[in-house]
Amino acid sequence: MKINRRSFIKSAAASSALAAAGSIFPGISFAEWKKQEGASGKINWQKAPCRFCGTGCGVLVGMSGDRAVAVKGDPNCSVNKGLCCVKGFHSVQALYGKDRLKKAQVRKNGKMVEVPISEALDVIAAKIQETIKKHGKDSVSMYGSGQWTIPDGYVASKLFKGCLGTNNVEANARLCMASAVTGFMTSFGIDEPMGCYEDIEAADVMITWGNNMAEMHPVLFSRMLASRKRKQNVTIVDFATRTTRTSQAADKSILFKPNTDLAVANAICYEIIRNDWVNWDFVTKHTTFHKGKTNIGYGTEDHFSFKDKPEDITFEEYKTFLEDYTPEKVQRISGVSAKDIKYMASLYGDPEKKVTSFWCMGMNQHVRGTWIQNLVYNIHLLTGKISTPGNSPFSLTGQPSACGTVREVGTLTNRLPHGVVMNEKDRKMAAEIWDVPLSNIDPKPTYHTVEMFRALDRGDIRFMWIQVTNPMVTMPKLKRYREGCLKDDRFIVVSDVYPTPTTDVADVILPASMWVEQEGLFGNSERRTQHFDAIVPGPGDTMSDTWQIIEVARRLGFEKQFPWGEDEYIGKIWEEYRRFHDSPKHNMAPYTVLKERSGVQWPFVNGKETRWRFNTKHDPACKKGTEFDFYGKKDGKAWIWARPYEPAAESPDQEYDFWLCTGRVIEHWHTGSMTRRVPILHNAMPESYVELNPEDAADLGVTNGEKVKIISRRGDIVMKASINGRGVPPRGSVFVPFFDENYLINEVTLDAFCPISKQPDYKKCAVRLEKA
Amino acid sequence: MLRVIKVILCSKKNCNPMHNYDRVLILLTMKEKKYAYDGGLMPILSYLVLPQAGAMEQLCTDLSAIECCEVIPSDNEEVIVLVTDTPDDNTEKTLQKKLKNLPSLQSISMTFGHSAE
Numbered sequence: 001m002k003i004n005r006r007s008f009i010k011s012a013a014a015s016s017a018l019a020a021a022g023s024i025f026p027g028i029s030f031a032e033w034k035k036q037e038g039a040s041g042k043i044n045w046q047k048a049p050c051r052f053c054g055t056g057c058g059v060l061v062g063m064s065g066d067r068a069v070a071v072k073g074d075p076n077c078s079v080n081k082g083l084c085c086v087k088g089f090h091s092v093q094a095l096y097g098k099d100r101l102k103k104a105q106v107r108k109n110g111k112m113v114e115v116p117i118s119e120a121l122d123v124i125a126a127k128i129q130e131t132i133k134k135h136g137k138d139s140v141s142m143y144g145s146g147q148w149t150i151p152d153g154y155v156a157s158k159l160f161k162g163c164l165g166t167n168n169v170e171a172n173a174r175l176c177m178a179s180a181v182t183g184f185m186t187s188f189g190i191d192e193p194m195g196c197y198e199d200i201e202a203a204d205v206m207i208t209w210g211n212n213m214a215e216m217h218p219v220l221f222s223r224m225l226a227s228r229k230r231k232q233n234v235t236i237v238d239f240a241t242r243t244t245r246t247s248q249a250a251d252k253s254i255l256f257k258p259n260t261d262l263a264v265a266n267a268i269c270y271e272i273i274r275n276d277w278v279n280w281d282f283v284t285k286h287t288t289f290h291k292g293k294t295n296i297g298y299g300t301e302d303h304f305s306f307k308d309k310p311e312d313i314t315f316e317e318y319k320t321f322l323e324d325y326t327p328e329k330v331q332r333i334s335g336v337s338a339k340d341i342k343y344m345a346s347l348y349g350d351p352e353k354k355v356t357s358f359w360c361m362g363m364n365q366h367v368r369g370t371w372i373q374n375l376v377y378n379i380h381l382l383t384g385k386i387s388t389p390g391n392s393p394f395s396l397t398g399q400p401s402a403c404g405t406v407r408e409v410g411t412l413t414n415r416l417p418h419g420v421v422m423n424e425k426d427r428k429m430a431a432e433i434w435d436v437p438l439s440n441i442d443p444k445p446t447y448h449t450v451e452m453f454r455a456l457d458r459g460d461i462r463f464m465w466i467q468v469t470n471p472m473v474t475m476p477k478l479k480r481y482r483e484g485c486l487k488d489d490r491f492i493v494v495s496d497v498y499p500t501p502t503t504d505v506a507d508v509i510l511p512a513s514m515w516v517e518q519e520g521l522f523g524n525s526e527r528r529t530q531h532f533d534a535i536v537p538g539p540g541d542t543m544s545d546t547w548q549i550i551e552v553a554r555r556l557g558f559e560k561q562f563p564w565g566e567d568e569y570i571g572k573i574w575e576e577y578r579r580f581h582d583s584p585k586h587n588m589a590p591y592t593v594l595k596e597r598s599g600v601q602w603p604f605v606n607g608k609e610t611r612w613r614f615n616t617k618h619d620p621a622c623k624k625g626t627e628f629d630f631y632g633k634k635d636g637k638a639w640i641w642a643r644p645y646e647p648a649a650e651s652p653d654q655e656y657d658f659w660l661c662t663g664r665v666i667e668h669w670h671t672g673s674m675t676r677r678v679p680i681l682h683n684a685m686p687e688s689y690v691e692l693n694p695e696d697a698a699d700l701g702v703t704n705g706e707k708v709k710i711i712s713r714r715g716d717i718v719m720k721a722s723i724n725g726r727g728v729p730p731r732g733s734v735f736v737p738f739f740d741e742n743y744l745i746n747e748v749t750l751d752a753f754c755p756i757s758k759q760p761d762y763k764k765c766a767v768r769l770e771k772a
Numbered sequence: 773m774l775r776v777i778k779v780i781l782c783s784k785k786n787c788n789p790m791h792n793y794d795r796v797l798i799l800l801t802m803k804e805k806k807y808a809y810d811g812g813l814m815p816i817l818s819y820l821v822l823p824q825a826g827a828m829e830q831l832c833t834d835l836s837a838i839e840c841c842e843v844i845p846s847d848n849e850e851v852i853v854l855v856t857d858t859p860d861d862n863t864e865k866t867l868q869k870k871l872k873n874l875p876s877l878q879s880i881s882m883t884f885g886h887s888a889e
C-alpha cells in the first residue's frame with residue numbers, strides 16, 4: 001500500500017509539472033514520460049471550482065475513501081489549464097481544521113450552549129417572527145457573501161424579499177465589487193465583463209490598474225507571463241500605489257498618489273484626443289457623451305443619500321472638460337511624470353496594439369469607484385478597444401461567486417434575480433416565479449451594507465443573519481459595528497465553518513457545510529458558472545447554508561415556496577432561478593450541462609457559450625447589421641463620461657501624515673478563517689505586518705520586525721514592521737494585510753464610500769505612526 | 773494526509789525571486805519555501821528546471837547522478853521535469869543544496885509538493 005501510494009504521488013507530482021510545462025510552453029513534448037496510471041487506483045478525482053478567489057480555477061479533488069487528500073489543477077478547465085496557486089493546492093486541508101464548528105450553539109443565560117441543530121433553527125424562526133411583530137418587517141436582515149453558492153443567495157433573496165417582504169438583503173460583495181457593478185451599469189447599462197480570460201493570450205499590452213495580480217489572481221498572472229514569454233512582444237505595465245510582486249514582474253511599474261488614478265485616466269483620454277488616436281468610426285457609431293453631478297461627498301454620516309443626475313454633453317464639451325487634465329497638470333496632482341502618462345496613452349492609442357486593462361479592489365474600493373471605472377472604459381471606448389479578443393477593459397472579481405451569486409442572483413438591497421426592486425416589471429417577474437403576491441415585494445430599497453450595520457447599531461435593525469462571511473474583521477471603522485452587534489436587544493445568527501470574531505458576537509451559531517461537502521454552483525469573473533457535487537461528507541451536524549435557509553423558511557410557513565427534497569434541491573433551485581435569465585442577453589446553461597462540464601460561460605445560447613459580449617460576431621443578443629451593439633442601454637450605445645478628479649475622503653495632514661492602504665497576501669484567503677488553519681499556509685505567512693518604506697522606517701528608527709503603532713482618528717493597532725519585504729510602499733504610505741484577526745486593521749480604517757456604489761474605500765485613510 | 777505545495781524557488785543565492793519570474797508560476801520567496809518544508813517528512817516534489825544556455829545535456833546528466841532524482845527531459849524544448857523523492861528532511865536539505873550549486877542549472881520552479889505526516 002505504501003509503495004503504491006508513493007508511486008502514485010510521484011506520478012501525480014510528475015503530471016503536475018508536465019501540465020505546467022504544457023501550459024507555459026505550448027507544444028512541448030516529453031516522449032520519454034510513461035504514465036504510471038496503475039498506481040493511482042486508490043485515489044478518485046472529482047471536479048470542482050476552487051473554494052477561494054474569483055479567478056475560478058477548476059480543481060480536481062483527490063478522494064481516498066471519504067476523505068479529500070489532494071488537489072490538482074483541472075486540465076479540462078479553460079480558466080487555469082491544470083495550474084493552481086498555493087491556496088488552491090491546499091484547499092482540502094481547510095476542511096479538516098481541529099476546531100471545525102460541528103454543532104449548533106445557542107446563547108442561553110449569556111453563555112453559548114451546544115444544541116441539536118433543529119432546536120437552533122426553531123430559535124431563529126421564532127426570533128424572526130417575534131422581531132417582525134415588534135419592530136416591523138424591515139427590522140430583520142440577511143448579510144451574505146460572494147462566497148455564498150448561487151443557491152444560497154437565491155433562497156436568501158426569495159425568503160427575505162419575496163416571502164418576508166423586506167429588502168434587507170446585502171452581501172459582503174458590496175465591500176468588494178459594488179463599484180464594478182455601478183461602473184458597468186452607468187457605462188453600458190448591463191453588468192459584468194464583455195471579455196473573457198482568452199483576452200490574456202490575445203493582448204499585446206496588459207495594464208494592471210491598482211491590481212496586484214501576482215498575489216491576488218496568481219493563475220491569471222501566470223497566464224500573462226506565459227503569454228509574454230511565448231509571444232515576445234507583450235508589454236505588461238503595473239500602475240499602482242505601491243511596488244508589489246506584480247510591479248517587479250512587469251515591464252514597467254508606474255506609481256501614482258492615492259485617488260489620482262482619476263486624473264491620470266482623464267489625462268490619457270486628453271492625449272488620445274490630442275494625438276488623434278480616437279477611433280472615430282467606433283466613437284460615432286457606438287458611443288454618446290455624458291456628465292453627472294460633482295462634489296458628491298463620501299457617505300461618512302448616517303442616512304447619507306445621493307442620486308446622480310446624468311446629462312448629455314457633446315464631444316466638444318467633453319474635450320473642453322479634459323483641458324484640465326493635460327499630462328503636465330496631472331503630473332503635479334498624481335506624481336506620475338508627464339512622460340509616463342504619455343507612454344500609457346501611446347500604448348492605448350496605438351492602433352496596432354491590442355490592449356487589456358485589469359483591475360479589482362484598487363478601483364472598486366475607492367471613494368470614486370464608479371467614476372474610475374467609467375474613466376477606464378472611456379479610454380477603451382475612445383480607441384474602440386473593447387469587446388474584441390485582446391481588447392478588453394476587464395474588471396476582475398475577488399470572491400469565487402461575487403459574480404455568480406451577488407451580481408447575477410442580485411443579493412443586494414436594490415436588486416432582484418432579474419433587474420431591480422424599483423421596477424414593476426421586474427417585481428412582477430419575481431412574484432410570478434417565486435409564487436408570492438406582487439405586493440410582498442417592496443419597491444423601495446432599504447440599506448446598503450455600511451448603512452445596514454449602522455441601522456443595527458442605531459436599533460432600526462434588530463435581527464441579522466450572517467452567512468459565509470466575517471464582518472467583525474472586515475467592516476471598516478469596525479469598533480462601532482462590533483459594539484452595535486453587542487447591544488441589548490440585537491439578535492445575531494452566524495452560519496460558518498470555524499469560530500471567528502463574528503461568531504464571538506453571535507446569539508446562535510449554525511455549523512455550515514464547507515465547499516465540496518455540499519452540492520453547489522459558483523460564478524467567476526468571466527461569466528462562468530461552475531457546478532460542484534457534494535463529494536466529502538461534512539462533520540457533525542453541519543448543514544449547507546441553502547438548506548439552513550430552507551429549514552427556517554418552512555418553519556415560517558413558506559413550505560409552498562420551498563418545496564424541494566434534500567436529494568434534489570440544488571438542481572430544482574437552479575432550474576427555477578434560470579427562468580429569470582431566459583433571454584439571449586443572459587441565458588444560463590441547464591443543470592445537466594453544468595454538472596458535466598468544468599464551467600460554462602453565459603450567455604449560453606443554442607448550446608453555445610458567449611466569449612465576447614456586444615460584438616455581433618460573438619454575441620447572439622446583438623442586433624444584426626452592426627458590428628457592435630451595446631444593448632444594455634436603450635439606444636444601443638456605450639456612455640463616455642466626463643468625471644473629474646476629486647480627492648479621497650481623508651488625506652494625510654500634519655497630524656495624521658501617512659496614507660494607509662489595506663489588502664491581501666497570496667497565502668491567505670480574506671480574513672484567514674480557513675487558510676490560517678492550513679499549516680503550510682499559516683507557517684508561510686503566520687501573522688500580519690505593516691509594510692513601510694525603508695526611508696520612513698529609518699526616520700522612525702524602526703528596523704525590520706520591530707513594532708510600530710498605527711494610529712488613526714478611529715483607533716490604533718500595534719504590529720511588526722516589514723521593510724523591503726514583498727511589497728514596498730512609497731514614502732508617506734503604509735500597507736497592512738487584513739487576513740489576521742489578531743490585528744484588526746479595520747478598527748483604524750474609515751467607512752467612507754463611493755456615493756454611487758456605496759462600496760467602502762479600504763485603500764485610503766490617514767494615519768500616523770509611532771515606534772511602539 | 774497529503775501536503776501539496778506549489779512554490780517557486782530560484783537557484784541563485786540571495787537573488788530577487790522575481791528575476792526569472794517569466795518562467796514560473798506561483799511564487800513564494802526562499803524564506804517562505806523554508807517554512808513550507810519545515811516539519812515535512814519524506815517529501816515528494818516536482819519541478820520545472822531550465823538549464824543554462826546550451827547545457828541541457830549536462831544538466832540531465834548532473835541531475836540523473838543525484839540520488840532521489842527522477843529526470844524527464846523534454847525532447848523539443850530546453851526544459852526538464854524533475855521529481856524528487858527523499859526519505860527524510862535531512863536528505864531533502866542536502867539535495868536542495870546540491871541542486872542550488874549545479875552550474876548547469878539556470879532556474880528551478882516547484883509545481884507540486886507533498887510530504888507525508
Ligand code: SF4
Nearest residue numbers: 050052053057085088
Ligand atoms: S488563483 Fe484563485 S481560484 Fe485559482 S487556485 Fe488560486 S485561489 Fe484558487
